[in-house]
Amino acid sequence: MRLNALIVEDEYLAREELTYLIEKYSTINIVAAFDDGLDAFKFLQSNQVDIVFLDINIPSIDGMLLARNIAQFLHKPKIVFTTAYKEHAVDAFELEAVDYLLKPLNEQRVIGLLTKLQQHVQAQQPITNIRNNTVNLLHNNRIHVTAVSDICCAIANEKVTDVYTAKGRFVAQMTMSELMLRLPSSDFFRCHRSYCININDVKEIIPWVNSTYMIKLAHIEQHIPVSRSNLKAFRCLMKL
Template identity: 55%
Template structure:
C-alpha cells in the first residue's frame, strides 16, 4: 500500500481526485473548506469510486458515513490493532475487486455489507447474516454472535442483499436461505423456519408460502 498524496484542505482533495484515480481515501470529518462528509458525497459520484475510510474523533457522523457506504469508520483515539485490521480487510476487498475484471461497486456489495455497531461501521461477509427483523423504521440484523441496528426499513435493507441467498419470508423478516436447518409446518399452511446455531424461529407468512415452496422445491 502506497500513499500517493496528502492534503489539509477538502477542495484540494476534490481537485486532485478529478484528475487522478486512487484505490482508497482516508478522511477526517473536520476538514477546511469542504468537510469530510460533503467530500465523500462528491467522491461517491465518481465513475471510479475509491474505498472511503473515515478516521475521526466525531462519532456522531457514523450513520452518515454508512449511508455513503464508507468502507470503515474509525474513532480517535484508536489502537494500532484497529488500523492493522482495517488495512487487512481493505487489502482483501481490493484484491477481490481487481481479481474480477467485471467487478464494480455493485459486485463488491454482493459479498460484503456495511453494518453499524456501537457507532462503528463493520464490513461484514453477507453469508454471516442469519436473518433480519423489522422494527418500525429500523432493521435489526443478526449474525451468529452479534446484532446490529440499521437506520433503514427492512425493504431498503433487503435491496442491499443478493436475492440468490436471501428471502423476504414475511413483511417483518428476511432470512438467509443457507442458514435454514429445519422447515416446520405451521397453522394455516404456513411454516416456521429453525436456523442453524441460533435458538430462533423465523415465520413464513401465508402470502409468501407459494413462493417459498417453489424456492425450496417443497
C-alpha cells in the first residue's frame, strides 16, 4: 500500500529538503505541502492522508495545536514533528507522535523513520480507513458495483451524494464525507464543500472569478468549481 503524506513547514528550504528525502528513500506520496497551519487544517478537514510531517513554529495555528485538532478526527493520520526546538518533545509524544525530528535533518535518521512509518501505519491502520476498490451506487432501482477509479466526480445532495461516471449519474446512499472515506486521497480531491473530483479525470483548469478556477473533466459535461478555501490546496495538488 502506498501511503499519502502532507507536509506542513513554513521554511521553503526545509520543505524542499524533506520532500527530496521522502521521494528519494520511500514510496510515500506527498499529496500537498503547506506553509500555514490553518491552510493545512482546512485541507485535512476534507482530505485524508496517512502521515503529516509537521513543523511546530508555523503561522496561523502552531503545530502543537494543529496536532491536537487532528487527534479529534475520525481518521487520525500519524504525526511526525520536524522542528529546531527540543523542548516540545514530551508534549509531542503525549500526542502519540510517531517521531520527533530535530533540524537540521539527519539523512540516516530520516531513512530509518521512513521505513518505520511504512510498517507502523500498515500495522495500525484503523478499520475506518480501509478502502475498497468498489462502491455500491444506485440507478433505476438497481445496485451497480462500481470501481472507484470509474468515478469522475461527486456532488453532495443533502443526505445522499450524486456520483458521476462516464456512463452517467448514480446515487451513493451516503453523505459526501462518508463517501470520501471510501475514496483514495491520492486520486480524489474535495475541491468544494459540495464537490469532489477524480484528479485523473481533469481535462482543463479554467481561471474564474476571484482568482478561483472551474474544472472541466474528461468524461462529463458539468464544470466543477474550486472554492476559495480550497484554492491553495488545489494549486499545490495540481502544481499551478
